[in-house]
Every structure is written in C-alpha cells, then in structure tokens.
Amino acid sequence: MPAYILRRFLLLFFVLFGVVTLVFFLIHMIPGDPVDIMLGDHAALADKQILRHNLGLDQPLYKQYFNYLGGIIQFDLGISIHSKKPILKEIFERFPASAELMAGAMIIALMIAFPLGIISALRPYGLLDGTSMLVSFLGVAIPNFWLGPLLILLFSIQLDLLPVNERGTLAHLILPSITLGTAMAAMLSRMIRASLLEVLGEDYVKNARAKGLHERKVILKHALRNALIPVITIIGLQVGVLLSGAIITEAIFDWPGLGTLLLDGIYSRNYPLVQGCILFIAFIYVMVNLITDIAYVWADPRVRML
Amino acid sequence: MFKNKLVYIGWVIVILFGLGALLAPWISPYDPYELRLSEQLIPPSSKHLLGQDANGSDIFSRLLYGARISLTVGLLVVFLSGTIGITIGLISGYYGGVIDTGLMRVVDILLAFPGLLLAIALVAVLGPSVFNVMIALTVLGWVSFTRLVRGQVLSIKERDYILAAKTSGQSDFRIMFVHILPNVLSPVIVQATFSVAGVIIAESSLSFLGLGVSPGTPSWGAMLSEGKQVLLDAPHVSIFPGLAIMLVVLAFNFIGDGLRDRFDPKTEKS
Numbered sequence: 001m002p003a004y005i006l007r008r009f010l011l012l013f014f015v016l017f018g019v020v021t022l023v024f025f026l027i028h029m030i031p032g033d034p035v036d037i038m039l040g041d042h043a044a045l046a047d048k049q050i051l052r053h054n055l056g057l058d059q060p061l062y063k064q065y066f067n068y069l070g071g072i073i074q075f076d077l078g079i080s081i082h083s084k085k086p087i088l089k090e091i092f093e094r095f096p097a098s099a100e101l102m103a104g105a106m107i108i109a110l111m112i113a114f115p116l117g118i119i120s121a122l123r124p125y126g127l128l129d130g131t132s133m134l135v136s137f138l139g140v141a142i143p144n145f146w147l148g149p150l151l152i153l154l155f156s157i158q159l160d161l162l163p164v165n166e167r168g169t170l171a172h173l174i175l176p177s178i179t180l181g182t183a184m185a186a187m188l189s190r191m192i193r194a195s196l197l198e199v200l201g202e203d204y205v206k207n208a209r210a211k212g213l214h215e216r217k218v219i220l221k222h223a224l225r226n227a228l229i230p231v232i233t234i235i236g237l238q239v240g241v242l243l244s245g246a247i248i249t250e251a252i253f254d255w256p257g258l259g260t261l262l263l264d265g266i267y268s269r270n271y272p273l274v275q276g277c278i279l280f281i282a283f284i285y286v287m288v289n290l291i292t293d294i295a296y297v298w299a300d301p302r303v304r305m306l
Numbered sequence: 307m308f309k310n311k312l313v314y315i316g317w318v319i320v321i322l323f324g325l326g327a328l329l330a331p332w333i334s335p336y337d338p339y340e341l342r343l344s345e346q347l348i349p350p351s352s353k354h355l356l357g358q359d360a361n362g363s364d365i366f367s368r369l370l371y372g373a374r375i376s377l378t379v380g381l382l383v384v385f386l387s388g389t390i391g392i393t394i395g396l397i398s399g400y401y402g403g404v405i406d407t408g409l410m411r412v413v414d415i416l417l418a419f420p421g422l423l424l425a426i427a428l429v430a431v432l433g434p435s436v437f438n439v440m441i442a443l444t445v446l447g448w449v450s451f452t453r454l455v456r457g458q459v460l461s462i463k464e465r466d467y468i469l470a471a472k473t474s475g476q477s478d479f480r481i482m483f484v485h486i487l488p489n490v491l492s493p494v495i496v497q498a499t500f501s502v503a504g505v506i507i508a509e510s511s512l513s514f515l516g517l518g519v520s521p522g523t524p525s526w527g528a529m530l531s532e533g534k535q536v537l538l539d540a541p542h543v544s545i546f547p548g549l550a551i552m553l554v555v556l557a558f559n560f561i562g563d564g565l566r567d568r569f570d571p572k573t574e575k576s
Contacts, residue, residue, distance in 0.1 A: 011414065018415035023427065030431050137312075141556040143507055145514045145527070146548030149534055153541050244421025248511055252534065263515060266430040278419075278427050285420040 012290055019282050024068055027275045034271055077276035082268060087276035097167050098257030102242045104177030112185035117192025124197060132189060139186025144245055148179040148252035167256055180249040184238045191234045195227040229300045236292025240285050309564060316560030319553050327373035336364035338371045338524045347540035357542040360532055368524035369550055375525045380506040383443045384498050391451025396482045399459025416449050422508055429517045439518050443505050454497055458490035492569040499562035503555040510551050526551050
C-alpha cells in the first residue's frame with residue numbers, strides 16, 4: 001500500500017508538471033503579439049511597453065517558462081490583466097460558487113441514481129427497469145445547454161416557482177444543479193444497477209438469504225456495500241464530467257463560478273487568467289482522481305493486499 | 307427484444323438526419339442565411355414549419371444545414387482520432403518498453419484535463435472555426451482509442467498465432483495491422499459509435515459557448531445559444547435545435563449499445 005501511494009504521487013508530480021508545461025506553451029503559441037491582442041491596436045506605445053514588461057513578455061520564452069514554474073511553486077499564477085488582481089485570488093473568489101454547484105449536482109445525481117439503480121437491479125427486465133433505462137439514455141443524450149433553458153422555461157417562466165440566474169439562496173441552486181447533475185444520475189444509475197446485479201448472484205448473498213436474513217438487510221448490508229466499490233471509481237471519474245459540465249452550466253445560468261471566469265477570460269483575451277483557470281481546474285481534477293484511487297484501494301481489502 | 311427495437315430506432319433516426327444533411331440544399335424550403343428582419347421570432351406556422359429565429363431565418367432550413375455540420379464533425383473527428391488512436395495504441399502495446407511508457411505518460415497528461423477543458427483551451431488559442439473545433443476534438447479524442455487498443459494488444463500479443471507469425475518472419479507492421487488489428491476491432495467500433503455521439507455534443511457545446519463555428523453559421527449549438535437570448539419571447543427558437551441534438555445523440559447511443567451487446571454477449575446479461 002505505501003509503495004502504491006508513493007508511485008501514485010510520483011506520477012502525480014509528473015502529470016502536473018506536464019500539464020503546466022503543455023498549457024504554458026499552448027497559451028504562448030497564440031499567434032500575434034499578446035499585448036496587441038489584449039490592449040487593441042490603438043493603445044499607446046508606452047502602455048504596451050509597460051504591460052509587456054509586467055507580463056515578462058520582453059524576456060526569452062524559456063525564461064518566461066521558468067519564471068512561471070517558479071511562480072507556481074510559490075502559489076503565484078500571475079496578475080489578471082483587467083482587474084490587476086492576483087489570478088489565484090480571483091480564482092479563489094469564484095471557486096466556492098463552482099464547488100457549491102458541483103455539490104448540488106452530485107447530491108441530485110446520487111438522489112436519483114441510487115433508488116433508480118437499486119429498483120432496476122431488483123426487478124431486472126421489468127417495466128421499471130425498462131423505463132429507467134430509457135430515462136438514463138435520455139439523461140445522457142440531453143445536452144445540458146438545452147436542459148437548462150427547458151428547465152428555466154418550465155419552472156421559472158411557466159410555473160414561476162424557481163428563480164433563475166445568479167447565485168443566492170438555495171432555490172437559486174436547484175435548476176443549475178439539476179441541469180448539471182442529470183447526465184451523472186443517468187450514468188450512475190446504470191452502473192449501480194450493473195454492479196448490484198453482479199453482486200446479487202454471489203454466494204455470500206445467497207448465504208445471507210439462506211440463513212434467513214431480512215431481504216432489506218441482504219440488499220442494503222450485504223449486496224449494496226460490495227456493489228459500491230466499483231461505483232466509487234465511477235463517481236470519481238464523473239467529477240471530471242461535472243468540472244467541465246460546470247463551465248457550460250455556469251454559462252447558461254450566469255453562475256459566478258470558475259467556468260464563467262474562464263469564459264470571460266477567453267472572450268476578453270485575458271490569457272494569463274485563462275492559463276490560471278485551466279491549470280486550476282486540471283489540478284482539482286487530478287487531485288480528485290488521486291483521492292478516488294486511494295479510496296478505491298481503501299474500500300476494497302482485496303486490492304489493499306496487493 | 308426491447309433493445310433490438312432501440313437499435314432500429316437508432317438507425318432510422320441516423321439515416322433520416324443523414325439524408326436531411328445530404329439533401330439540405332435541395333429539400334430545405336428557405337435559404338438558411340436569409341435575413342427577414344420584419345419576420346423576427348415568428349412561431350411555427352404553415353409557411354415556416356418550425357418558426358423563424360431572431361433574424362427571421364427559417365429554423366427548419368437552419369436545422370438541416372446544422373445537421374451537415376454536426377454529422378460531418380462527428381464522423382470526421384471520430385475517423386481521424388480513431389485512426390491516430392488505433393495506430394498509437396498498436397505501437398504502444400506491441401512494442402512495450404520505453405515507447406509504451408513514453409506514450410502512456412503523454413496519455414496521462416492529456417487525461418488530466420477533464421472533459422471539454424482541453425478542447426476549450428485549444429479553441430481559445432486557435433480561434434473559433436469549424437476546422438479548429440475538429441482539430442481540438444481530435445486532440446482530445448485519440449486518447450480513448452489508444453487506451454482501448456493498447457489494453458487489447460497487451461493480451462493478444464502473447465497468443466500463439468502471433469508467436470507463429472513472428473517466427474515465420476513477418477514484419478512488425480504486418481503483425482500489428484494484419485494479425486492484431488482485426489482482433490481488436492469490435493470494441494473499437496463500439497467505442498467509435500459512442501464517440502460520434504460524444505463529439506456531436508462537444509461540437510454543439512463549443513458552439514454554444516461561442517467557441518465553435520463562426521457567428522451566424524447554422525450549427526445546432528450556436529442556434530441554442532441564440533435561442534437562449536430570446537428564451538422569454540420565443541421558446542421555439544431553443545426547442546428544436548436541442549431536440550435535434552438529443553435525437554441524434556440518442557440514436558448513436560442506441561446503435562452503440564446494440565453493437566456492444568452483439569459483439570460481447572456477456573454484457574447483455576448484466
């Protein structure tokens with residue numbers, strides 16, 4: 001186990017280094033003078049010189065790269081062009097909103113996926129199972145930038161039940177969470193069904209039934225717990241889907257999170273900010289994957305032995 | 307039985323949209339770019355089946371042309387990323403060693419970007435256009451093919467018939483493409499079918515965010531983005547492009563699911 005975790009951490013550092021390098025050179029590949037792009041053609045020469053110097057763009061590329069690496073080690077992602085604030089500070093101002101949205105989506109997804117998955121597995125090929133299969137096909141196929149507007153039309157405009165746009169009360173969180181969580185619910189319910197079906201055929205489940213345990217106890221305690229192990233990995237992987245889905249969902253609902261920060265950065269050509277946001281999101285994702293891997297090893301004693 | 311029906315429904319939808327895309331110049335009732343500013347946001351009528359958008363353009367005609375973009379991008383990107391991904395996966399799995407480790411580290415780095423993030427970054431750098439969207443989605447897409455093929459190759463290359471081919475003096479190239487490739491193809495075809503659905507959603511997502519096609523182009527994602535601006539006054543502008551995306555994605559997923567059951571009878575039981 002310690003050797004595994006050590007290996008995992010070494011890989012983590014390599015991947016993070018690769019991500020930083022890739023994003024840095026990607027952003028610096030942008031054709032044209034970034035200063036011209038950012039300030040426009042009509043900016044005063046002196047202003048351009050100042051910005052160029054502040055961004056370190058008057059130095060050779062390899063020096064800029066090492067400066068950037070050095071900055072990252074000290075948690076410095078540079079200065080945002082328009083607001084003149086440190087980029088990491090801007091990211092941390094926006095991150096809670098994104099985290100809130102993702103947590104909401106995750107809760108919605110789990111609330112839908114578990115009942116749906118369990119019911120489908122208990123009566124496979126029944127009417128409910130068929131319905132839940134169709135629902136999950138739909139859940140995956142509905143693009144969230146369509147689901148969002150549809151939900152707004154129904155719940156905010158027609159029924160006037162829920163507020164729309166921007167962040168605030170819990171009620172503001174409901175529609176964006178459903179929008180973001182639906183695809184995950186669909187995917188997850190099928191995984192729970194498949195995993196539970198597999199476990200239900202195992203000998204220890206038969207044994208639990210044979211010794212006369214209540215069926216509910218058999219399902220919840222003996223079967224579901226074991227069925228959850230592969231589901232953990234899927235939930236971890238799905239966080240990545242949430243992270244990128246959040247960018248679109250935030251755009252639909254004008255949600256003041258990381259996604260809209262990134263998009264605003266792209267639209268206003270604030271490239272240091274774009275670079276920072278991409279790195280930060282990738283970093284979160286890599287960390288979640290690491291935690292998922294470790295949780296998986298921890299949850300399954302059979303893997304722990306290796 | 308039930309699933310078989312879904313596969314047929316999938317094919318019917320794909321063929322219908324494919325025909326619509328192919329025949330768009332002949333069957334679309336109006337020019338999709340035509341501006342009729344006096345007829346803005348008019349709901350569906352007998353003259354305009356699905357209504358008119360903010361420019362007064364005919365939504366049905368724009369949907370037909372949008373199908374061209376979605377299907378072309380979907381199929382082309384999957385073909386390109388599949389070809390690249392399969393080749394790299396074969397090389398990585400077959401040779402192993404340093405080549406494999408190196409290639410897998412590249413894969414690890416690309417997988418550190420969740421979902422669309424890398425595509426968003428690439429399009430932000432390259433600039434919005436259909437061509438750049440295809441580049442970005444290909445860069446994103448080959449990885450899953452590589453991982454799939456590499457895993458298969460690792461188990462197949464130990465089999466006796468590969469050893470036989472080696473001892474009979476066949477070239478590595480021949481062994482990879484003639485002896486191994488046909489045996490890994492069925493999961494790849496399944497993956498490719500699902501990928502078409504994924505790429506179509508990805509293209510519309512980028513276009514929705516304003517990072518895809520250039521403004522005014524009738525892409526389903528861009529139409530939804532325009533629809534969002536007028537959601538209150540003209541919901542019909544948003545409804546139909548979204549429905550089109552959902553149907554096509556659903557269809558490819560039905561087909562992929564059917565193919566998976568067919569190639570791997572084990573999954574049908576679970």
